[in-house]
Amino acid sequence: MADENISDLIERYLKEILAQNEQVKIRRSEIAGLFDVVPSQINYVINTRFTIQNGYIVESKRGGGGYIRIEKVHLLDDIDVLNSLIAAIGNKLSKRDSETIVQTLYNNELINRREVSIILAAIDKDAIDLNSSDLTDIMRANIMVSILNRLRYER
Amino acid sequence: MADENISDLIERYLKEILAQNEQVKIRRSEIAGLFDVVPSQINYVINTRFTIQNGYIVESKRGGGGYIRIEKVHLLDDIDVLNSLIAAIGNKLSKRDSETIVQTLYNNELINRREVSIILAAIDKDAIDLNSSDLTDIMRANIMVSILNRLRYER
DNA sequence: AATTCTTTGACTAATATTGACTATTATTAT
DNA sequence: ATAATAATAGTCAATATTAGTCAAAGAATT
Numbered sequence: 409m410a411d412e413n414i415s416d417l418i419e420r421y422l423k424e425i426l427a428q429n430e431q432v433k434i435r436r437s438e439i440a441g442l443f444d445v446v447p448s449q450i451n452y453v454i455n456t457r458f459t460i461q462n463g464y465i466v467e468s469k470r471g472g473g474g475y476i477r478i479e480k481v482h483l484l485d486d487i488d489v490l491n492s493l494i495a496a497i498g499n500k501l502s503k504r505d506s507e508t509i510v511q512t513l514y515n516n517e518l519i520n521r522r523e524v525s526i527i528l529a530a531i532d533k534d535a536i537d538l539n540s541s542d543l544t545d546i547m548r549a550n551i552m553v554s555i556l557n558r559l560r561y562e563r
Numbered sequence: 564m565a566d567e568n569i570s571d572l573i574e575r576y577l578k579e580i581l582a583q584n585e586q587v588k589i590r591r592s593e594i595a596g597l598f599d600v601v602p603s604q605i606n607y608v609i610n611t612r613f614t615i616q617n618g619y620i621v622e623s624k625r626g627g628g629g630y631i632r633i634e635k636v637h638l639l640d641d642i643d644v645l646n647s648l649i650a651a652i653g654n655k656l657s658k659r660d661s662e663t664i665v666q667t668l669y670n671n672e673l674i675n676r677r678e679v680s681i682i683l684a685a686i687d688k689d690a691i692d693l694n695s696s697d698l699t700d701i702m703r704a705n706i707m708v709s710i711l712n713r714l715r716y717e718r
Numbered sequence: 719a720a721t722t723c724t725t726t727g728a729c730t731a732a733t734a735t736t737g738a739c740t741a742t743t744a745t746t747a748t
Numbered sequence: 749a750t751a752a753t754a755a756t757a758g759t760c761a762a763t764a765t766t767a768g769t770c771a772a773a774g775a776a777t778t
Binding site: 567568602606624627630 | 768
Binding site for chain 2: 733
């Protein structure tokens with residue numbers, strides 16, 4: 409929907425193939441040529457959009473006949489998904505990664521659309537960002553307001 | 564009616580598009596150029612006139628092909644309940660009061676049981692309490708883990 | 719006069735793009 | 749076989765391209 413930059417176009421191109429093929433095998437320079445970008449931009453696209461958190465496994469090989477293969481993984485059961493996600497989080501989590509995780513939960517049908525946005529509201533920057541102290545109660549207020557605001561509308 | 568300042572004009576411009584389009588996607592500098600203002604004034608207009616209270620959701624992306632997207636959402640009938648709850652919260656909220664609010668939301672059928680526990684997980688003390696710094700990302704991690712843990716079981 | 723709202727711009731943050739350099743694997747020459 | 753070369757992909761840092769924040773100055777309102 410918001411494909412204004414080339415990386416998004418490349419992402420969409422690959423995902424369209426993956427929508428029908430379970431896996432896609434490319435020659436890096438070919439795709440780079442197709443979209444008229446430097447080859448390393450393909451790595452950028454893969455590193456930012458085809459991570460394991462997003463549900464993709466990437467394999468590659470260099471040298472003659474080299475390739476990059478992207479495979480959409482089918483996560484076994486819900487607990488495994490949750491365990492691996494929790495393990496991957498550690499003790500810091502960027503906004504971007506958090507959104508990726510929520511998307512994965514949705515893709516694996518662990519949460520529905522409405523729950524997606526409740527969770528996003530909970531971890532919204534405006535909700536949890538604060539510079540003053542007296543932390544816990546203030547944070548709770550911020551998070552609660554964020555959630556309430558979310559509940560105002562549909563979708 | 565007689566919009567005297569530029570911010571009002573920009574507001575009207577965007578709302579005219581939204582009257583027909585459900586969402587509008589802009590390049591900040593473009594709109595700024597169109598009205599001959601500094602780009603950050605677009606943020607001012609958005610922050611003062613396209614808030615969630617007014618029924619708008621705003622998303623943006625930086626970098627090449629960046630954009631700001633404003634979406635008009637359908638506000639629900641129970642807006643008054645939510646408004647008064649939000650007003651009552653202020654900037655601090657005890658655990659007890661937060662639970663009362665969640666109970667109220669449930670009693671008014673604004674959320675279901677599952678959503679109750681997702682929200683309670685989000686504002687759980689263990690999720691949001693921390694003494695170290697580097698706050699936002701750490702908090703987000705805590706909240707996310709708390710939510711994921713809650714998703715492990717039913718009800 | 720005081721307060722609130724608007725305008726401005728310097729600085730910051732996030733994301734995308736590029737290219738020089740490196741690493742790995744395959745192929746060819748000796 | 750081994751070494752040299754070719755053909756790939758990977759890494760990383762510099763640069764480019766956007767949007768966001770914040771506080772100061774100016775304008776309008778009370």
